[in-house]
Amino acid sequence: QVQLQESGPGLVKPSQDLSLICSVSGGSISSGNYYWSWIRQHPGKGLEWIGYIYYSGSTYYNPSLKSRVSISVDTSKNQFSLKLSSVTAADTAVYYCARKGNYYTFDYWGQGTLVPVSS
Amino acid sequence: QSALTQPASVSGSPGQSITISCTGTSSDVGAYNYVSWYQQHPGKAPKLMIYEVTNRPSGVSNRFSGSKSGNTASLTISGLQAEDEADYYCSSYTSTSTVVFGGGTKLTVL
Numbered sequence: 001q002v003q004l005q006e007s008g009p010g011l012v013k014p015s016q017d018l019s020l021i022c023s024v025s026g027g028s029i030s031s032g033n034y035y036w037s038w039i040r041q042h043p044g045k046g047l048e049w050i051g052y053i054y055y056s057g058s059t060y061y062n063p064s065l066k067s068r069v070s071i072s073v074d075t076s077k078n079q080f081s082l083k084l085s086s087v088t089a090a091d092t093a094v095y096y097c098a099r100k101g102n103y104y105t106f107d108y109w110g111q112g113t114l115v116p117v118s119s
Numbered sequence: 120q121s122a123l124t125q126p127a128s129v130s131g132s133p134g135q136s137i138t139i140s141c142t143g144t145s146s147d148v149g150a151y152n153y154v155s156w157y158q159q160h161p162g163k164a165p166k167l168m169i170y171e172v173t174n175r176p177s178g179v180s181n182r183f184s185g186s187k188s189g190n191t192a193s194l195t196i197s198g199l200q201a202e203d204e205a206d207y208y209c210s211s212y213t214s215t216s217t218v219v220f221g222g223g224t225k226l227t228v229l
Contacts, residue, residue, distance in 0.1 A: 104212035105170040
């Protein structure tokens with residue numbers, strides 16, 4: 001059973017970079033035709049796809065965030081990461097990592113981590 | 120990319136059936152059979168309920184079914200139960216190799 005777990009700072013100041021790590025267990029991040037994804041949810045709002053990465057490093061990003069987002073992968077640690085630059089209060093959200101399986105479906109999710117952006 | 124359009128809320132009584140719509144464009148919902156539906160209870164991560172328009176993952180009740188016509192996909196829940204009360208989100212693959220979600224629908228079981 002694949003499990004994902006987000007980790008990162010509990011608070012980020014405006015204009016700084018937001019960095020999160022997703023640790024994957026129960027399977028290798030390098031196996032299968034999977035993309036490893038970041039999705040966020042603003043408080044009380046809907047889901048927003050941020051982007052995903054293949055173990056080889058190939059990435060796809062939401063056009064609305066592309067200029068500020070970078071997703072990377074570390075196969076040796078079975079982890080992938082999110083970096084969102086120059087954050088504002090509008091980036092306050094619960095950030096989820098998830099596995100994109102076949103059919104462009106997110107079949108396994110982390111529990112999510114709330115990242116407030118505040119001075 | 121614009122979010123897919125879902126009704127903000129729907130409601131139904133136990134035992135009844137409800138349908139949630141998800142309207143996109145000819146560049147996403149209408150172009151591909153890569154529509155998924157997710158259920159989210161408060162404070163929890165989303166759970167996959169339907170993939171590839173009509174398919175249910177193992178363990179998901181057959182009371183949940185999906186369909187699509189043109190640019191609109193639909194999720195139907197039959198035999199409503201109290202535990203079905205949750206937020207529901209659709210998603211679709213798009214022609215620009217991205218994924219877009221719907222705005223979400225709050226289901227209330229009366």
